[in-house]
Amino acid sequence: MTSHPTPDAPVDVAVLRRELLGRYAAIHVVESTGSTNADLRDAAAGGAPDRTALVAGRQTAGQGRRGRSWASPTGGLYLSALFRPDGVPPARLPWLTLLAGLALVRTARGFGVTATLKWPNDLLVDGAKAAGVLAEGTAGPAVVVGIGLNVAEPPDDVEPGAGGLRxxxxxxxxxxxxxxxxxVALLGELADLEERWRRAGGDDPELRAEYERHCATLGSPVRVELARDGLLLGTARRLEPDGTLVVRDERGADHSVSAGDVVHLRVR
Incomplete structure (x- = not known):
């Protein structure tokens, strides 16, 4: 009989380093931390090298978009990667968060799970959220890309996301x-995508097309919850080259959305 690791079995740092060093300069694994993103922001300020990765079995102060807390129960995978993409224009850096979403789709597919993306980077499986991404700029310049992936089924007390997304x-x-x-799969996909994107100077039309194929938001009626309690209703039309979402409102006017919570609306 084949045995499987328990949900709280630690991630094996020796395996990660054997499989990924070369694509990453440094890989660290901790049992628990407040936030892998916060740890790598501090490391970046201290001169940590490009392509440093940190994996935690648990977070006690994980953070999502717009300052929300990110539930980090045992059985999930919480990791961050530090990138210093020299030669990529600052206007293209937001694409790192979309690339992380694409890495999640590829990883899910590798384990036999069909997934889509809710712009910019929420991983959806059968209409439910399996992962989220938070990218943050830091000193260097550098960007820390954090990913929280539910591997095991989350506990019942994990609250739904924006729009009641379970x-x-x-x-x-x-x-x-x-x-x-x-x-190994997720960090490998992220490294491969980031390397290709960096070589293209932050603009790779084939990667953009791949993202668009997997983005369930495009073509959907949406409600976008903007900062300062703003609200936009319309249809998601396309992506701009910098990853901005274009939403056409009910009067036919197009709006560029660079940040906000997108809720997919059901067609009645």
């Missing part, structure tokens, strides 16, 4: 998974 885990759809194998 949580789910990869194992609900794929069966038992080895979190070390998931971490």
């Amino acid at each position: 949580p789910t885990g990869l194992e609900t759809h794929a069966g038992p998974l080895d979190r070390t194998a998931v971490a």
Whole structure:
């Protein structure tokens, strides 16, 4: 009988380093931390090298977009990667968060799970949220890309996301998974995508087309919850080259959205 690691089995740093060093300059694994993004922001200020990765089995102060807390129960995968993409124009840096979403889609597919994206980077499986991404600029210049992925099914007390989006885990759809194998796959996909994007100077039309194929937001009626309690209703039309979402409102006017919570609306 084949045995599978328990949900709280630690990620094996030796395996990660064997499989990923070369694509990453440094890889660290901790059992628990406040926030992998906060840790790498501090490391960036201290001169940590380009392509440093940190993986945690648990976060006690994880953060999502717009300052929200990010639930980090045991059985998830919480990681951040530090990139210093020299030669990429600052206006293209927001694409790092979309690339992280694309890495999640590829990873899910590698474990037999069909997934889509809610702009900019929420991983959806059967209409439920399995992962989210938070990218933050820091000293250097550098960008820290944080990913929270539900591997096991989240506990019942994890609250729904924006618009009542319920949580789910990869194992609900794929069966038992080895979190070390998931971490290797996800970090590997992220490294490959970022390297290709960097070589293209932050503008790779094929990567943009791949993202668009997997983005369930495009063509959908949406409600966008903007900063300062703003609200935009319309249809998601396209992406700009910098990753901005263009939404056409009910009067036919186009609006560029660079940040906000997107809720997919059902067609009645």
